[in-house]
Amino acid sequence: MQIKGQHHVSSITAKAPDNFDFYTDILGLRLVKKSVNQDDTSVYHLFYADERGNPGTDLTFFEIPMAGRNHAGNNSISAVSMRVKNDAALSYWKQRFEDKHVDHDDIIDRAGRQTLAFRDHEGHRMILVSDEHNHGVEGGTPWDKSPVPQEYGIRGLGPVTLTVPDAAPTVNVLTNVLGFEQADSYPSNISGQPDIVVYTNGEGGTGAEVHLEVRTDLPRERLGRGGVHHVAFRVEDEDELREWIDRIQSARIPHSGFVDRHYFRSLYFREPNGILFELATDGPGFDTDEDLDHLGEALSLPPFLEDQREQIEAKLQPLDTKTSH
Template sequence: MNLKLLKGQHHVSAITANAKKNYQFYTKTLGLRLVKKSINQDDTSVYHLFYADERGNPGTDLTFFEIPHAGNTYKGTNSISLTSLRVNNDKALAYWKNRFEESGVDHDEISFQTGRAALGFRDFEGQRLMLVSDEKNEGVSGGKPWEKSPVPAEYGIIGLGPVTLTVARGEVTSKVLTDVLGFRETRSYPGHESGQPDIRVFETGEGGTGAEIHLEERNDLPQERPGRGSVHHVAFRVEDEKELRKWVDWITKTRLPNSGFVERYYFRSLYFREPNGILFELATDGPGFETDENFESLGQNLSLPPYFESQRESIEAKLKPLDTKD
């Protein structure tokens, strides 16, 4: 089958128990733009919030499902254990370290363990995050920070960086990455715990920070029990609907259980789980978030795909008001 290589990360979707605090942290502290305030299309009683660069370019989206009664996350294997965010250079990390200290954000020291400068930190629910420097990056280009962000543009977040998968059986996930999805293994670096295997790095498309998966195998942890502060799935970029339908055929041919083609309005998708249980999505680059809002007003109002519009009154009645116009 004539498949084009995946282009890199499309988005990462995580879980929050508090949409209001989530909005404050990701827009006011991290300086991302809320480009879409919508609903979980599989459960219309909860918000789906999309944070990104100035217009939600593919590869810049960090999204959250609000699940108000979500419990604590008990960290472990078979999970998406770290989401990283790109900044332009090493100097930006010094800015962020100072900003985190002033804002009381839980953070680590700047390190070079992954082969590039990085700064780990956690949000108010323990979401595991890391800023990575693009100073020496070659590969997928980043996005453009929103000009109205509270963070100066030269230090702004420009997209998603490497995503870390922590699994009990590394080989089965690596085979899916390489044999099914077409990633290539490029390098490795020491794991976080002594006695554990090195973390393996896989990349796709043009490579670089916006197209890497880091695979960590751990035999000393239980399986993760997800809750608030955990990641639901990671999505990879596909050019368009025509290419996505080829991927639907291919994934089905591999006998991996999958969703088939799914209409998400802002993009089209395919979902499947690899053998360790991690949920992958393939998503098209378009149509994009300006399909139903203009650039200036992105994220200010509740956006519903047309097939939910007739239910707007009942949907809004179930949602706790969330002011995103400030």
């Protein structure tokens, strides 16, 4: 039983068409699945990733049309990183963001790596991180039909940053339950706050890190559009997931039990600071119900929703996603 790094991160958008435009046209990601929120089928669930939707490359969004803006704060996933090949790629992205009028910061060092923080049109906080000196979990392969040249393309998820008022209970779950180890630390850019601590698992590297930030000066986050709903970590397969369910149960942590998401199998639970974690299997994958060349073009529904297709499609606003192919 070993977590293999990040599986996916899921966030909230208020407008699926604008979200689609930003993440495909600006960031150059591939929409690998256009589906619905399985817990509320009246809204879209969009999945962006590398060329195949490999685990560890997947950034997803729930559409909540009336969502208010996110109010950043504690007890939150406060930043999502995405990997690029090297430092030269960051220079490309800085210029691209300037050309496309994307809100961004300067390139700075975080934990010994060059990084570039930016925000999407809804304030979603993201960081591009260079794999120039990375050793660990392999990145994905950027889609060769992306508007971004493949050599500069996004290769998958990097570290996620958790912001909490008290680190100890979160550290206990990360280390004693999930098997993370402390690997590094680096200074906070907020005066008077402690260093941000890096925890890693599996093969390590940018694709397998959690950065834990303690903030004593913030209220609790009010989740809205541009906020992060949960982070999922990779487990090998369904058998191992069931072992994790037993382990979480033994730790007396309330959890969802086994959940079949069709494209992967999952377990959900909240760590003590209220942040939602998911454990998700590497398979079956996003090409189980669509041809690889046509991922994300049509509305995909898992088999247990297929008999409701007509009613589901009637409630959804049309979203043309064939333009990305």
